[in-house]
Amino acid sequence: MNKIILCILLFLLVSACNHALKQPEKFERYKQSRDADFLLGKTVKGIDSILSVKCKDNYIVYIFNSNDCGSCVDEGFSLLKKLTALYTNRVYAITPSLDNPAFLQKNYGYYEYIYRDNNDMIRRELKYIPTPVFLLLDNTNKILNIHFPESQKTEYNQEFMKICAERINFSTKD
Numbered sequence: 001m002n003k004i005i006l007c008i009l010l011f012l013l014v015s016a017c018n019h020a021l022k023q024p025e026k027f028e029r030y031k032q033s034r035d036a037d038f039l040l041g042k043t044v045k046g047i048d049s050i051l052s053v054k055c056k057d058n059y060i061v062y063i064f065n066s067n068d069c070g071s072c073v074d075e076g077f078s079l080l081k082k083l084t085a086l087y088t089n090r091v092y093a094i095t096p097s098l099d100n101p102a103f104l105q106k107n108y109g110y111y112e113y114i115y116r117d118n119n120d121m122i123r124r125e126l127k128y129i130p131t132p133v134f135l136l137l138d139n140t141n142k143i144l145n146i147h148f149p150e151s152q153k154t155e156y157n158q159e160f161m162k163i164c165a166e167r168i169n170f171s172t173k174d
Contacts, residue, residue, distance in 0.1 A: 036133075036146045039126055044141045046121040051092055055139050058168045059090045063122060064132035066097045066104075076132040076149040077108040079157050083134075084112055086161075087168055096120040096131075134160060136167055 047061065048054070062080045064073050084091045094115045095104070101114040123129055129146075136145035144167055147160040 036129055036148075039129065039143050039146060042126070042143050044122060044125060044135070044137065044143065046117075046125045047137070047141050050094060050115050050117050050122065052115075053089075055090070055137075057090070058136060058138050058144065059092065060087065060164060060168075061135045061137060062091070062093045062132065063117075063129075063135065064093070064095055066095070068132050072149055073132050074108075075154075075157070076134070077110055079134070079149055079160070081108075081110055082161065083164065084110075087164070090168060094122065096123060136160075136164060 051061075060083055062076055064076055066073075080091065080093060091112075092115060093110070093112065094117050095101070096117040096119075101116070104114060105111050117123075123131065130148065132149055134147040134149065135143055136147075138144055145160070145163050147156065147163075149157060
């Protein structure tokens with residue numbers, strides 16, 4: 001009887017370990033998509049009241065908050081600077097926090113304007129999408145792609161940059 005119980009416990013232990021080993025892969029996929037795929041194709045109506053410019057072509061918005069994962073915000077700003085260098089006047093940073101933009105600019109070496117969404121309108125409209133997040137939008141503010149910067153997954157950043165290169169029309173670059 002004891003051998004049977006021991007065999008059952010051993011079987012359960014091995015099953016649990018095997019399940020735990022498979023779990024990170026599932027978690028990484030979830031973490032990358034953050035179940036935000038349902039937002040693809042959605043029009044972000046509130047963005048026009050925050051950005052002072054009307055984009056004539058596809059553009060990128062980086063939404064972050066000072067309470068976000070520090071390394072994710074760092075990775076986001078690193079990617080933001082690269083995208084800004086490639087697509088002048090097509091990349092915008094928005095923060096719903098009340099942080100001092102001058103401090104953020106100095107801290108991250110990003111000296112473009114940081115727009116403020118004081119009422120957190122965009123995240124509310126997007127069902128409180130986790131931040132930091134990059135949104136690739138068309139000229140009607142429809143979401144074409146969503147990217148969550150992660151310091152551990154720089155290949156995702158490269159993939160997002162390729163998508164941006166394909167979707168942003170270079171002939172109308174400002």
